[in-house]
Amino acid sequence: MSLRQLCRRGLAAAALAWSAWLGVVLPSTVQAAEASYVGEAVCIRCHVFEARHFGHTLHARTFRQNPRNERERQLCEACHGPGSAHVADTANRELLIGYTRRWGTPVARQNAQCLECHQGRQRIFWPGSAHASAEVACSDCHNPMARYSESGLLRTAGVSETCYTCHAQQRAEFRKRSHMPLPEGKMSCGSCHNPHGSATRPLLKTNSVNELCASCHAEKRGPYLWEHAPVRENCMNCHESHGSNHEMLLVAPRPFLCQQCHTNRTHQNKLVTTVNQANGGDPSTWLIGRSCQTCHAQIHGSNHPAGVRFLR
Numbered sequence: 001m002s003l004r005q006l007c008r009r010g011l012a013a014a015a016l017a018w019s020a021w022l023g024v025v026l027p028s029t030v031q032a033a034e035a036s037y038v039g040e041a042v043c044i045r046c047h048v049f050e051a052r053h054f055g056h057t058l059h060a061r062t063f064r065q066n067p068r069n070e071r072e073r074q075l076c077e078a079c080h081g082p083g084s085a086h087v088a089d090t091a092n093r094e095l096l097i098g099y100t101r102r103w104g105t106p107v108a109r110q111n112a113q114c115l116e117c118h119q120g121r122q123r124i125f126w127p128g129s130a131h132a133s134a135e136v137a138c139s140d141c142h143n144p145m146a147r148y149s150e151s152g153l154l155r156t157a158g159v160s161e162t163c164y165t166c167h168a169q170q171r172a173e174f175r176k177r178s179h180m181p182l183p184e185g186k187m188s189c190g191s192c193h194n195p196h197g198s199a200t201r202p203l204l205k206t207n208s209v210n211e212l213c214a215s216c217h218a219e220k221r222g223p224y225l226w227e228h229a230p231v232r233e234n235c236m237n238c239h240e241s242h243g244s245n246h247e248m249l250l251v252a253p254r255p256f257l258c259q260q261c262h263t264n265r266t267h268q269n270k271l272v273t274t275v276n277q278a279n280g281g282d283p284s285t286w287l288i289g290r291s292c293q294t295c296h297a298q299i300h301g302s303n304h305p306a307g308v309r310f311l312r
């Protein structure tokens, strides 16, 4: 706690003690404690524009036309909290739950309000997740006051655009030569990540990287008769997830990719090194096109009885 916060706390406590001693209660304390629900008609008197835009959202439709409980009938106040104190003193920012940075309501308080209705399901791992720990607010990604996106009440038109507002590095990665068709709109960050939290780092939707990749690339799931160990272990041994300047999202160009792990006995004299080239070794067939895979074609695994070296 900063010195300033401490002082403020001290002053507030002193003020409370004094008011108790005097038998009076400070005005703002009364309002905060006794604020009651006034109904949306009152809010709309001053917030005409906000209410009009809000009218296009799923919350407005559900709460107005088909409220399932008292909580939903509170409408604006279901999110912003009881409003009578705010109506009496619109300048005091502590009398109402606001979701903009300038209003200053603590992020934890904001999120708790949304979670009252949205706990569990996709958000089962929200508490303690990377975003929750970094004090990201629900309203950093969502703007329930208007309909900017087809679905999900997002701040921007799409999922990935929303993520890019903070994750510029990933935007740059998806601009590299090789990438999955995310910038082309065929998938989004949400195809692989659950921004609300997950049991698998980093916010992956599945229990492991391989399970994630296999959810779309089913043919790579295996099991194969002859497994290639690094494939079974983790697709990230050879591939980048977001983008690469090498073909096929590879982490390194071939044959160097293979040579990171293999210093073969069989191909000793063929290994692509300057020494071997100087000694008359001919690396050409090992370098052109698919290099090692000209022969070891089934690099993800083989189901051929004679596929032990992934040659077929």
Ligand code: HEC
Residues within 6 Å of the ligand: 038, 039, 040, 042, 043, 044, 045, 046, 047, 076, 077, 080, 082, 083, 084, 086, 087, 090, 091, 092, 096, 097, 098, 099, 100, 102, 103
């Ligand atoms: C008498 C007019 C009036 C009424 C009625 C009123 N407000 Fe406000 N409200 C204001 C004004 C003025 C501000 C801006 C205060 C400021 O910027 O310091 C404000 C600010 C807000 C904000 C914060 C905006 C931000 O910057 O984050 C919210 C949320 C809000 N009002 C919601 C409501 C709700 C919900 C109701 C109904 C319970 C309501 N208001 C009723 C006048 C009103």
Ligand code: HEC
Residues within 6 Å of the ligand: 040, 043, 044, 047, 050, 051, 054, 059, 075, 076, 077, 078, 079, 080, 098, 099, 100, 139, 142, 143, 144, 145
């Ligand atoms: C589902 C929750 C929810 C409901 C219901 C809701 N709001 Fe909001 N409101 C928010 C959030 C979140 C923001 C912050 C939006 C942003 O970041 O710009 C907000 C922002 C505002 C603001 C600040 C101005 C702005 O648009 O940024 C006002 C004023 C406001 N709301 C008034 C209302 C009124 C009036 C109603 C009812 C007609 C209402 N809200 C219903 C969640 C809600």
Ligand code: HEC
Residues within 6 Å of the ligand: 058, 059, 062, 071, 072, 078, 079, 099, 113, 114, 115, 116, 117, 118, 138, 139, 142, 144, 150, 151, 152, 153
């Ligand atoms: C009073 C309960 C309540 C509160 C509070 C509430 N919501 Fe909702 N929300 C709902 C209901 C009901 C729906 C309609 C869909 C459903 O039944 O799940 C919904 C839908 C949504 C959707 C999905 C919209 C879509 O198009 O699919 C999002 C996103 C959402 N809420 C975010 C928020 C955020 C962010 C907050 C806090 C600022 C919030 N909600 C506060 C009840 C609530």
Ligand code: HEC
Residues within 6 Å of the ligand: 111, 114, 115, 118, 121, 122, 123, 126, 131, 136, 137, 138, 139, 140, 141, 142, 151, 152, 153, 154, 159, 190, 195, 196
């Ligand atoms: C880092 C960004 C981010 C944050 C933070 C975030 N969301 Fe979401 N939320 C999303 C995205 C992306 C979707 C999917 C939208 C789509 O596919 O249309 C979504 C969908 C939803 C939905 C609709 C789907 C469902 O689960 O029923 C609700 C409700 C929702 N979020 C509530 C919340 C609440 C409550 C919080 C705060 C505790 C929150 N979100 C925080 C990004 C976020």
Ligand code: HEC
Residues within 6 Å of the ligand: 130, 131, 134, 136, 140, 141, 159, 160, 162, 163, 164, 165, 166, 167, 189, 190, 193, 194, 195, 201, 202, 203
């Ligand atoms: C308001 C800013 C903000 C937005 C918007 C946002 N993030 Fe984040 N994200 C963060 C912060 C802060 C962290 C934690 C610090 C870090 O690792 O950079 C984080 C971390 C992450 C991580 C790493 C988690 C880990 O365990 O290391 C992933 C994955 C992620 N975000 C995905 C998303 C996705 C997907 C979206 C869009 C749906 C999104 N983020 C939108 C701020 C944001």
Ligand code: HEC
Residues within 6 Å of the ligand: 160, 163, 164, 167, 170, 171, 174, 180, 182, 187, 188, 189, 190, 191, 192, 193, 201, 202, 209, 212, 236, 241, 242
């Ligand atoms: C095809 C699936 C996929 C898509 C689409 C995807 N990611 Fe990832 N992301 C991953 C995987 C897998 C990792 C873990 C990489 C690792 O372990 O080396 C990761 C890691 C991350 C991290 C942690 C830091 C890092 O870069 O390793 C962040 C942050 C992140 N992703 C954000 C995003 C954002 C933002 C988007 C959308 C622009 C996105 N991701 C799209 C699969 C994906």
Ligand code: HEC
Residues within 6 Å of the ligand: 178, 179, 180, 181, 186, 187, 191, 192, 209, 212, 213, 214, 215, 216, 217, 235, 236, 239, 240, 241, 247, 248, 249
């Ligand atoms: C949501 C579905 C989805 C997920 C999950 C997914 N992919 Fe993809 N991937 C695609 C699509 C679609 C393409 C483009 C296919 C095409 O163009 O024929 C692609 C293409 C690729 C390519 C070829 C890239 C190129 O430059 O041609 C590689 C390599 C790849 N994915 C690896 C992975 C890995 C590794 C994972 C796990 C981190 C993964 N994918 C997860 C959908 C997915």
Ligand code: HEC
Residues within 6 Å of the ligand: 210, 213, 214, 217, 220, 221, 228, 230, 231, 232, 234, 235, 236, 237, 238, 239, 248, 250, 290, 293, 297, 299, 300
């Ligand atoms: C040992 C390194 C290595 C590992 C580990 C690896 N790959 Fe690959 N992958 C490659 C190479 C090399 C290519 C280039 C394609 C070719 O020429 O056969 C490729 C190509 C691909 C392609 C695009 C071409 C095609 O065959 O569809 C996809 C999709 C792919 N890999 C998915 C995966 C998935 C999913 C995993 C994890 C289960 C994985 N890879 C693990 C080396 C690897």
Ligand code: HEC
Residues within 6 Å of the ligand: 228, 229, 230, 237, 238, 254, 257, 258, 259, 260, 261, 262, 292, 293, 296, 299, 308, 309, 310
């Ligand atoms: C991340 C390390 C790694 C990378 C990268 C890698 N491999 Fe492997 N590879 C292994 C391991 C570990 C084995 C299992 C070795 C064993 O069982 O003795 C293996 C086995 C093999 C085998 C069968 C060897 C045998 O003795 O049965 C061949 C052939 C092979 N890899 C070729 C390749 C080719 C071609 C590439 C490049 C496209 C490549 N590998 C990339 C780690 C790797």
Ligand code: HEC
Residues within 6 Å of the ligand: 255, 258, 259, 262, 264, 265, 266, 267, 271, 272, 285, 286, 291, 292, 293, 294, 295, 296, 309
């Ligand atoms: C011209 C075809 C061809 C090319 C190109 C080729 N290989 Fe081979 N590789 C073979 C054959 C044939 C065997 C032996 C199979 C046997 O003995 O059962 C083999 C065996 C292997 C083995 C297992 C035996 C050992 O030496 O450990 C590995 C690992 C291997 N190759 C990796 C590679 C790598 C890495 C590259 C690229 C630098 C490569 N190969 C390029 C044909 C090739």
